[in-house]
Amino acid sequence: MSVRLDDTTAGAVALAIDQERFRQGSSAVGRVLTLVIVAEESSQSDAVVAAATAAREHPSRILVAIPRPGRGPARLDAVVAVGGSEGLGELVELRMRGPLSHHVASVVLPLLVPDAPVVVWWPGTPPAVPSEDPVGRLAQRRITDAAASARPLKELAARQEGYAAGDTDLSWTRLTPWRSLIAASLDLPHDPITGVSIGVQRANPSGPLLASWLHRCLGVPVALRATRGPGVTSVALHTEHGDISVSRPDGRVARLSRPGMPDREAALPRRSPEGLIAEEMRRLDPDEIYGECLAGLTEVEPVPPARAAGGSGSRRRSTRKGSS
Amino acid sequence: MSVRTRVWDPGVNPLRDPRDRRLPRVAGPCSLVLFGVTGDLARKKLMPAVYDLANRGLLPPGFALVGFARRDWADQDFAEIVHDSVREHARTEFREDVWNELCQGIRFVAGDFADDAAFDQLGQVVRDLDRVRGTRGNHAFYLSIPPKFFAPVVQQLKRSGLSASDDGAWRRVVIEKPFGHDLASARELNSTLAEVFPHGSVFRIDHYLGKETVQNLLALRFANTMFEPIWNAHFVDHVQITMAEDIGIGGRAGYYDGIGAARDVIQNHLLQLLALAAMEEPLTFDARDVRVEKEKVLAALTLPEDLDLHTARGQYAAGWQGGELVKGFLEEDGIAAGSSTETFAAIRLGVDTRRWAGVPFYLRTGKRLGRRVTELAVVFKRAPHLPFSVTDTEELGQNALVLRVQPDEGVTLRFGSKVPGTQMEVRDVNMDFAYGDSFTESSPEAYERLILDVLLGDPPLFPRHEEVELAWTVLDPVLEHWAAGGRPEQYESGTWGPAGAEAMMARDGRAWRRP
Numbered sequence: 001m002s003v004r005l006d007d008t009t010a011g012a013v014a015l016a017i018d019q020e021r022f023r024q025g026s027s028a029v030g031r032v033l034t035l036v037i038v039a040e041e042s043s044q045s046d047a048v049v050a051a052a053t054a055a056r057e058h059p060s061r062i063l064v065a066i067p068r069p070g071r072g073p074a075r076l077d078a079v080v081a082v083g084g085s086e087g088l089g090e091l092v093e094l095r096m097r098g099p100l101s102h103h104v105a106s107v108v109l110p111l112l113v114p115d116a117p118v119v120v121w122w123p124g125t126p127p128a129v130p131s132e133d134p135v136g137r138l139a140q141r142r143i144t145d146a147a148a149s150a151r152p153l154k155e156l157a158a159r160q161e162g163y164a165a166g167d168t169d170l171s172w173t174r175l176t177p178w179r180s181l182i183a184a185s186l187d188l189p190h191d192p193i194t195g196v197s198i199g200v201q202r203a204n205p206s207g208p209l210l211a212s213w214l215h216r217c218l219g220v221p222v223a224l225r226a227t228r229g230p231g232v233t234s235v236a237l238h239t240e241h242g243d244i245s246v247s248r249p250d251g252r253v254a255r256l257s258r259p260g261m262p263d264r265e266a267a268l269p270r271r272s273p274e275g276l277i278a279e280e281m282r283r284l285d286p287d288e289i290y291g292e293c294l295a296g297l298t299e300v301e302p303v304p305p306a307r308a309a310g311g312s313g314s315r316r317r318s319t320r321k322g323s324s
Numbered sequence: 325m326s327v328r329t330r331v332w333d334p335g336v337n338p339l340r341d342p343r344d345r346r347l348p349r350v351a352g353p354c355s356l357v358l359f360g361v362t363g364d365l366a367r368k369k370l371m372p373a374v375y376d377l378a379n380r381g382l383l384p385p386g387f388a389l390v391g392f393a394r395r396d397w398a399d400q401d402f403a404e405i406v407h408d409s410v411r412e413h414a415r416t417e418f419r420e421d422v423w424n425e426l427c428q429g430i431r432f433v434a435g436d437f438a439d440d441a442a443f444d445q446l447g448q449v450v451r452d453l454d455r456v457r458g459t460r461g462n463h464a465f466y467l468s469i470p471p472k473f474f475a476p477v478v479q480q481l482k483r484s485g486l487s488a489s490d491d492g493a494w495r496r497v498v499i500e501k502p503f504g505h506d507l508a509s510a511r512e513l514n515s516t517l518a519e520v521f522p523h524g525s526v527f528r529i530d531h532y533l534g535k536e537t538v539q540n541l542l543a544l545r546f547a548n549t550m551f552e553p554i555w556n557a558h559f560v561d562h563v564q565i566t567m568a569e570d571i572g573i574g575g576r577a578g579y580y581d582g583i584g585a586a587r588d589v590i591q592n593h594l595l596q597l598l599a600l601a602a603m604e605e606p607l608t609f610d611a612r613d614v615r616v617e618k619e620k621v622l623a624a625l626t627l628p629e630d631l632d633l634h635t636a637r638g639q640y641a642a643g644w645q646g647g648e649l650v651k652g653f654l655e656e657d658g659i660a661a662g663s664s665t666e667t668f669a670a671i672r673l674g675v676d677t678r679r680w681a682g683v684p685f686y687l688r689t690g691k692r693l694g695r696r697v698t699e700l701a702v703v704f705k706r707a708p709h710l711p712f713s714v715t716d717t718e719e720l721g722q723n724a725l726v727l728r729v730q731p732d733e734g735v736t737l738r739f740g741s742k743v744p745g746t747q748m749e750v751r752d753v754n755m756d757f758a759y760g761d762s763f764t765e766s767s768p769e770a771y772e773r774l775i776l777d778v779l780l781g782d783p784p785l786f787p788r789h790e791e792v793e794l795a796w797t798v799l800d801p802v803l804e805h806w807a808a809g810g811r812p813e814q815y816e817s818g819t820w821g822p823a824g825a826e827a828m829m830a831r832d833g834r835a836w837r838r839p
Contacts, residue, residue, distance in 0.1 A: 176346045177381055183339040184350040184384065188460075189492075217338045253421050256385045261458040264386035265428070267378075267421035279346070289344045 002081035010110040013078045017061075017090055017111075020082035031089060033281065034112045036120040037064045038104060038135055041095075043148075047123035048091070050273035055089040058281040061113050064093045065135070067101035074100035076107060105134035112138065117284045121277070124148060131164035141284050143277075145170040146205040156205040160294045165286035171205040172290045173276045177268055178210065178232055181246050185258065191239035196222040198236075199247075201229025210235070212296040213289070231270055348382055351779035353460045354494075355388035355429070355453050357446070359437075359477060360468035361402065362393050365500070369531075370468060371406045372413040373771035378426045379416045380768075382776055386457040388429035390449060394436050402432035415769055429457050437469075437476045443484040450486065461493030464527075464778050470579065471502055475516045482520045498527045498778055501592045503789075505583060506803065507796035514789040527778045528792065532593045532698075533785040534770030534777075536759065537733045541600050541700070542609070544727070544735065551725070552605075554704070556679045561705040561722060562832075563601060563685045565594050566839050567729075568693035572640065572650060572817075573667070577658030586637075586669040586799060586806075589689040595622065595795045596787060597700055597729075598685055602675050611784040615791065622794035626674040631805045633831055637812040638668035638822030640692035645818030650692065652817070666812040667691045670825045671802055672832070684832065688825060692817040697839045698729040712748060719751040724837070734758035 003016050035055070037047050044066055051062050079093040094107055112118055120130075120139040127133035130142040146169050149155035159169055196214045200207030210232060211222040218237075227233045234247035242259035246268075254268035340347065356374065360366055377383050391402045407427075411418060431449050435442020453459045463486070467477055478497065481487040489495045497517065504510030517526050532538055545552055554560070567589055573580045580588070596618075603617040628634035642652040653659060653667050668690030675685060704723040710716075717740070726736040737755040742748065759767065777785060813822035820836065829835050 173346075179339070180347050180350060180381060181385070183337060183347055184352075186337045186339050187350070187352055214339075217341070219338075253425070254385075262386070262456055264458060265425050266381075266385035267419065267425050269419070269421060283345050287346070289341060289346075 002079050005078040005080065007075050008078055009076065010107045013076075013080060013092060013094070014111055016078075016080045017082060017092065020080060021090075024083050031059050031061050031113050031116060033058060033117045033119055033284070034061045034063060035281070036108055036118065036135060036139065037062065037123065038120060039064065039066060039123050041066055041068065043124045044093075046273065047121065048093075050277050051121070052089070052091060053274035054278040054281055057278045059089045060281070061090045061111070062092065063108055063111055064091070065104045065108060066093065066095045067104055068095055068097045069101040070097065072098045074098040076100060103134075105138060108135055109138060117141070119143065119281060119284065121280075128158060129162035129164075130167055131162070140166055141280070141286075142167050143170065143280050144168075147171050147174075152203050152205040153208070156208065156294075156297070160297055163291060163294055165288070165291060168280060168287050168290055169205070169209075169294075170273075170276050170280075172209050172287075172293070173279055174206050174231070174271055175210050175213075176279060177271070178235065178246070179213065181254065181256070181266060181268065182214075182235055182237070185244050185246070185256065186237075188258075190244060190258070191241055193218050193220055193237045193239055193244075195220050195238040196236065197225060197234075197238070198222065198232065199225045199227040199234040200232045202226040204229065204231055206232055208297050209290075209293050212293040212299070215299060216292060216296050348380075349776075349780055350382055351384050351387075351776060352462060353384045353386055353458050354462035354464065354779055355390055355450065355457070355459045356775070356779070357390040357392060357450070357463055357465045358468060359392050359466065359473075361391040361405065362395065363468055366468050367405075367409045368413050369769065369771045370466065370775070371409040372415065373769055373775050375406075375410040375414045375423070375426060376416045376769065376772050377776055379414075379419060379422045380772075383426075383779075385425075386429065386459060387426070388431060388453045388457050388459055389426070390431045390433065390446070390453070392433045392435065392442075392446060394434065395432075396434055397432050399430060399432050403427050403430040406430060415772075429453070437473050437480065440480070440483070443480045443486065447484045447486050461490050462495075463489075464496040464498060466498040466775075466778075468500060471499075471504075471513070474499060474513060478516060478520045487520045494525065494781065495521070496525045496527060496778055496781070497521050498529055500529050502583065502587060503528055503592070503792045504796065505587055507793060507800050510789075510792050510796050514793070518789075523789070524783070526789070527774075527783065527786045528788075529774055530592050530596055530785075530787055531770040531774060532729070533596060533787070534772075534774040535729060535733075536767045537727060537729045538597065538600065539785075540735075541597075541727055545601075546605055555702070557681050557683045559704055560680075560683050561703050562683055562834060563598075564701045564703065564837055565597050565601075565685065565687050565699075566701075566837075567593060567689040567698040568696060568820075568839065569689075569691045570645065570693060570696045570818075572692050573653070573656055573659075577656055581659055581663055581665050584637075584665040584669065585667055585689050585691065586671070586803060590669055590671065590687055591795050591799050592787070592792075593698075594687045594689060595625075595798065596791075598625075598673070598687065599791070601700055601702070602677075602680055602685070604679070609784060611782070611786075614784055615788055618787075619790055619794060621675060621677075622791060622798065624676045624680075625794075625798045626676050627798065627801055628672050628674075631802060634672040634828055635802055635806075636668070636670040636688075636822060636824035636828045637666035637806060638690065638815045638824065639663075639665070639812040640667050640690075640817045641814040643692075643817035643819070645692060646695075650817045652814070653691075664807075664811050666806070668693070668812070668815060668821045668825070670821065670828060672828065673798070686829065686834075686836075688821065688836070690815075690821050694818060694820050694838070696731065699839050700727040700729065701725070701837055701839075703834075703837075712750065716748045717750050719749070721752045726837075732758065 075097040077095045081091045118139040119141045121143040126144040130136040136142050146152045146155040215222045230251040236243040236245040244258040248254040251270050254266050257263045433446045504513050599618040599621045602621045606613040606617045639653045670688035673685045702725045720740040724738040728734050735757045740750040741753040813824050815822040
């Protein structure tokens with residue numbers, strides 16, 4: 001059940017949420033956080049579907065802020081949906097027109113769930129420094145997605161430049177299953193690692209982050225090799241007696257090999273947006289490891305420039321969206 | 325940022341950083357050998373839990389699942405059985421890739437528990453898995469079988485060399501309750517197991533301890549400041565722990581007759597819950613530290629002097645339960661007409677510590693009760709002085725903190741509040757926290773957590789034999805007293821137990837909560 005409020009105010013929207021809650025007889029539902037999605041009209045619907053799915057795991061108030069700059073007077077239109085098909089949470093679409101489109105935070109602030117943490121997600125282009133953005137400043141956790149940009153590697157560099165504790169990027173989140181498999185492979189006794197090579201789709205921002213992580217933890221040279229993808233395609237840890245490797249050419253099933261052991265397979269599917277957002281919402285404290293890997297990016301051997309961001313290649317890939 | 329200089333330490337994984345909370349703990353290479361694959365538990369809980377773990381990426385690549393049963397099956401027949409059970413009962417979505425990978429590691433060995441050749445073949449299968457799947461000699465044996473078979477199976481594992489492992493590899497055995505039927509038999513079982521497996525390799529599953537809400541009891545008590553200060557005899561009047569089932573014994577007559585509610589539930593689940601609720605703060609949440617505190621509580625338990633006055637037992641009689649006419653216990657198939665097995669048991673216990681001196685703990689469990697519910701209620705004392713007139717507080721009960729273990733997991737705080745209006749009138753209200761509202765829609769099944777813990781070798785949630793024996797020490801006198809004379813009272817199905825249970829509370833000036 002949704003309620004439309006045209007040319008309204010944040011106060012009226014807050015009242016509408018409360019009334020809907022009350023009408024459904026569940027005024028004391030524990031929403032654990034507020035998720036603010038700042039998106040353009042064109043990209044908001046996929047993000048909202050992902051967030052609404054993730055909200056089944058983390059009941060939240062989802063505020064979708066859609067700035068629509070342009071001439072004409074300042075005006076706020078809202079659609080409030082509570083419970084029902086949106087799971088247990090609340091979904092509020094806020095369209096801010098005219099001069100109001102530059103003051104998103106003024107609408108969002110009164111609608112935050114009291115005491116609960118705030119997460120902001122820019123599914124499209126984020127502000128240059130997320131932590132200094134007026135909406136970003138309200139949040140404990142700021143989610144960006146370098147892979148969604150037209151020039152992912154440049155975007156990643158911007159994330160490094162403007163990093164503050166509490167930032168996170170979905171190109172890092174996409175790596176969790178990979179990192180988990182690789183870490184598990186080193187739980188077993190193994191020879192010293194002498195070097196690492198990683199195969200990754202051109203201009204995929206997850207590749208450099210993975211390289212930085214392995215470089216940071218293992219202290220050995222890491223080489224990035226551009227492949228046709230999809231996403232990360234292989235990681236090989238070199239040892240004296242052969243490689244400990246994980247390769248996933250098809251984006252579905254990974255083959256694991258190591259010296260002296262039979263090859264094994266493991267499902268390693270590319271991840272859905274809702275899975276990524278759910279993972280982000282699971283922990284709301286700053287991700288220090290991400291921060292360190294981002295900082296360490298410059299130490300990693302860069303992807304050969306000819307194959308890196310820029311040129312027609314990256315534009316073609318950007319339509320596919322990165323996913324590891 | 326400078327890279328740390330690295331000295332290769334084989335015991336440390338350089339990729340694991342305690343701050344890296346995204347990385348889950350994944351079990352190392354291993355297999356799970358399941359005895360009793362045709363049972364309900366295996367079909368509805370264990371096999372689906374294995375799939376759910378695989379789907380969540382928590383099982384090692386190359387993981388193997390071996391079934392052992394007296395069936396004329398090939399590997400693929402067993403795989404079919406697992407497939408059906410996964411499709412029907414798994415919690416997470418079915419993914420073809422995950423299933424295919426799991427399926428490659430499924431093996432089946434046909435045989436009898438007395439059949440040497442079958443166990444030798446099992447040994448061969450396990451060695452093959454080490455070679456083909458890279459399980460590296462790590463194998464867990466899950467005995468989902470009636471307890472009378474524990475000894476022969478464990479002996480077979482020893483005889484066939486399956487219980488022994490090379491350096492660096494492990495063999496573990498997992499057993500389900502009941503852990504004996506009294507102190508003597510529990511000790512016998514422990515020594516049977518100890519002959520073959522070292523203490524640290526025996527995992528006793530009490531699935532209640534794998535439940536989120538039970539683990540939340542520790543968080544509630546020890547992560548917060550507002551509960552622990554009143555968690556003692558100064559403020560607590562008494563504690564009620566209830567595990568009620570609405571079902572009867574169903575097809576379990578063979579198991580249940582002669583065992584009864586006290587052995588089936590109080591000895592394990594309820595005494596474990598009591599221990600967690602009453603224990604002091606452990607130094608850490610390491611298995612050893614928690615166990616020490618639990619054992620102290622179990623050792624401090626006291627029984628009332630007159631067991632007739634402060635315990636109750638009953639048998640469900642025919643009746644209407646939730647709109648359905650159901651049979652009485654004595655009319656169930658496979659139950660002797662003169663059976664004195666109790667289907668309802670309630671006892672009062674004291675905890676002889678300074679914290680709990682004088683605070684009774686009431687435990688009750690039963691079948692065919694009003695509804696299915698497990699909860700732990702801490703009932704507080706009345707305020708020593710009420711600056712209200714008697715009529716103002718007529719509807720005010722005692723404050724209570726209720727931990728709802730299942731269903732509708734959560735915590736309820738019950739306290740008095742003014743009724744709106746001009747008069748001062750105070751009435752009880754609830755403040756509720758529900759897991760489903762604040763956290764994930766479907767939290768992992770207890771068995772997922774427990775199976776993973778077995779494979780990781782992480783024992784905090786598994787009771788040790790010392791705890792099992794202490795629990796029997798408490799319960800044995802009650803069971804002997806009951807066996808010595810009298811019969812369980814009949815109670816109508818669908819009610820909250822026999823009149824004796826009410827009387828036992830009334831003698832103390834208290835009443836059972838209606839959960």
